[in-house]
Amino acid sequence: MIALPIECYRAIFNNLYKDLFSCILVNRQWCRIIIPILWSDTKKHFKNIKLIEMFLLTLNAKEQALLIPFKITLPNQQKPLFEYTSYITSVNNDLYHGVSNLIQDRKYETGDELRNAINCSLISMFLRTSKNLEYLSLNEVICSQLIFENLYENTTIISIDIGSCNNISRSNAMDVLIKVLYKNSNLTSLNLSNQIERVRSSLNSIGSDGGKALADVLCQNKFFEGSESSK
Numbered sequence: 001m002i003a004l005p006i007e008c009y010r011a012i013f014n015n016l017y018k019d020l021f022s023c024i025l026v027n028r029q030w031c032r033i034i035i036p037i038l039w040s041d042t043k044k045h046f047k048n049i050k051l052i053e054m055f056l057l058t059l060n061a062k063e064q065a066l067l068i069p070f071k072i073t074l075p076n077q078q079k080p081l082f083e084y085t086s087y088i089t090s091v092n093n094d095l096y097h098g099v100s101n102l103i104q105d106r107k108y109e110t111g112d113e114l115r116n117a118i119n120c121s122l123i124s125m126f127l128r129t130s131k132n133l134e135y136l137s138l139n140e141v142i143c144s145q146l147i148f149e150n151l152y153e154n155t156t157i158i159s160i161d162i163g164s165c166n167n168i169s170r171s172n173a174m175d176v177l178i179k180v181l182y183k184n185s186n187l188t189s190l191n192l193s194n195q196i197e198r199v200r201s202s203l204n205s206i207g208s209d210g211g212k213a214l215a216d217v218l219c220q221n222k223f224f225e226g227s228e229s230s231k
Helices: 006-013 017-023 028-039 049-056 062-066 093-107 112-131 144-155 169-183 191-218
Strands: 135-137 159-161 189-191
Touching: 006 028, 017 028, 049 093, 049 112, 062 112, 093 112, 112 135, 112 144, 144 169, 144 189
Parallel strands: 135 159, 159 189
Antiparallel strands: none
């Protein structure tokens, strides 16, 4: 019997999504093909506490260091068999809801600092590990230096949503955002949503060079969804 090419298996499995969980158990080859398909679209499960705990297992030393001041207990299970986060293509606001659910379930002290620290560590981890990440929604965590570093190095993201960021007007956030936009030639969508006035108000703080860089970016062939530049 002639073996089917892996590409054929992928095409078949992509049309059998509801049956993939049972197909995983058939053999190792099918499992290796199906796992990336299942994990490419996990955003609708981000509110699940178990999933957030699994993500925490993937943090490296730098990302874990963000959580040390809060003295929280990280999961101590074995690391997952597959690098599941490498298959994720989209991270939306449900991740932040999942983190809030985890904090409530663990009965940690509620507060923005702990929630933001966990969000920062997870977003940084996704930027570092995901080889297929295309969409990223950033909340108030945008001002994390670790996120800045990983976002600047990322070459796969084509769409960023910062419409709900409350601190985009901080000069360091604007500086890094401009650098990211200027460097990332793959970016085709930037949702500024309610941030137009904040961006305008921050132009004085980023100086003439920063303003020129931002203007250069806006003049490139990019589509900025939800902003005045798309009108």
